[in-house]
Amino acid sequence: MASEVKVPTLGESVTEGTIGEWLKKPGDPVKVDEPIASLETDKVAVEVPSPVAGVIGELKAEVGDTVEVGAVIATVEDDVAAGESTKVAPREQDAAQAETKASSPPPAAAKEAAPGDTQTLSPAVRRAVLEHGVDPSTIKGTGKDGRLTKEDVLAAAEAKKSDGGTVEDAAPDQAKAASPAPAATGERREERVKMTRMRQTIARRLKGAQENAALLTTFNDCDMSAVIEAREKYKDLFAKKHDIKLGFMGFFAKAACLALKDVPSVNAYIEGDEIVYHDYVDISVAVSAPNGLVVPVIRDAQAKGFAQIEKDIADFGKRARDGTLTMDDMKGGTFTISNGGVFGSLMSTPIINPPQSAVLGLHRIEDRPVAIDGKVEIRPMMYIALSYDHRLIDGREAVTALKIIKEAIEDPTRMLIDL
Incomplete structure (x- = not known):
């Protein structure tokens, strides 16, 4: 059985908002009241929580869409329904398992991160993680419910530097992924980014x-x-x-x-x-x-x-x-x-x-x-x-x-x- 995720009341005289970011994707497990989306309004960014525990089903809006208060933006399926809907063919299952093995972290890293310890990062925290190349699973959050803040990431980056190594040395893969390719000599670039609400x-x-x-x-x-x-x-x-x-x-x-x-x-x-x-x-x-x-x-x-x-x-x-x-x-x-x-x-x-x-x-x-x-x-x-x-x-x-x-x-x- 699927439960609907609706846009919550956003405050007096505020009737709509814009999907700023999806914090969960279809198939991700979610707990009760865990944020699944960030909604931008005229004054603040509001997190939309899940009304039930289960697995994210269908996302009914895309990033940048304007949604009204009370509108259904996603569904959450219970664990049983989610398990039945996500069954895959044996060949696809084998491929998925192979991909999972290839992307699995080394044993040392697996020990550092507790099983199922997935963190929902805000946009600012995610940018800081990519910029400084730190592993969020190794940082203790000081925010609400133990969530990571930007200051936590910066403090971890400084700690790595003070230990005698640079952040880039500690996480070269992340640093390379976060750094854009250098522009060719004489090349001029432009980027158009839509203004947030x-x-x-x-x-x-x-x-x-x-x-x-x-x-x-x-x-x-x-x-x-x-x-x-x-x-x-x-x-x-x-x-x-x-x-x-x-x-x-x-x-x-x-x-x-x-x-x-x-x-x-x-x-x-x-x-x-x-x-x-x-x-x-x-x-x-x-x-x-x-x-x-x-x-x-x-x-x-x-x-x-x-x-x-x-x-x-x-x-x-x-x-x-x-x-x-x-x-x-x-x-x-x-x-x-x-x-x-x-x-x-x-x-x-x-x-x-x-x-x-x-x-x-x-x-x-x-x-x-x-x-x-x-x-x-x-x-x-x-x-x-x-x-x-x-x-x-x-x-x-x-x-x-x-x-x-x-x-x-x-x-x-x-x-x-x-x-």
Whole structure:
């Protein structure tokens, strides 16, 4: 008896998605709730689980097909039915057995991988495995249900390098298979790749922001000495008590809450001919994911402490890399913080995340000479930028909000006494 695999509910106002990748093929065994396909929506990649245990039967959609919520995309047969449907002629069976023997791993490798220990790899993990030539069956996964993450693969690759050999030496066959043939001298190549659904949505929203909002950016710089000193002084105690590292984003999130409280228009947005103000701060944090930029939301940031904010950010980052963020994680948001500094950016003009009216851009910290009390000193400085919708936010308000953030970072005590 075959069971149908249907497209699950994808979130509010999302009625369809695109088959990004089949994680299982016909004939593969599958467990209950084991992912069999990756489905791309406008905001996230969603894994489609199997409703029953059995064997994959027919795939009713191909990669790139658009499917609606509730549509049947595959069937799963029970073990008995699958066994009967997969019987082959003796000659074909002999050929299959010969092929299996030829492709079987050596005994040593068979011992390393437990019987039946097949892993479902996400696209990002699969790319990392091919790129670095590591054996996924020898790596212990730290993701949900023991699944491999990209970081697990990178760590394994680094471990092999530190053991005195290169990754290519450890797995020459995989490296050769993953490396494209070198182009002939003077040959010019082109490759056309269809944009993912998420990338199309990102492009459409960002272009819409430029067309529908009066964008302007104001800049400032802040001395990071006080924050760096506080982190250095309390990092061990903080980590011991809260089981999370004390990062920079917690400071900027709390500083932003101060600014948005004093300048409420920066935390508002335009809807029709009305302005919608908020008495809470839901901060969207821009996070880099394998398929593009996503912006999960820290709810009620104004009511959370540093530890909870840091835990939320760390959780979002991990789930973004693993591809397990949900639509609800990214719903809403009244203000955005984007940290280009982690990639080395010195300065930028970030684009707002509609329908929000402002976004704070953070950048890399570098030692620069600054004048302090008439003397030139070397301080760790960061350029910060606030892009805003000038239809709603006046220049005075934008500059004031950014100045409040600067002052709170340079004197973190202000965040404790609400100044």
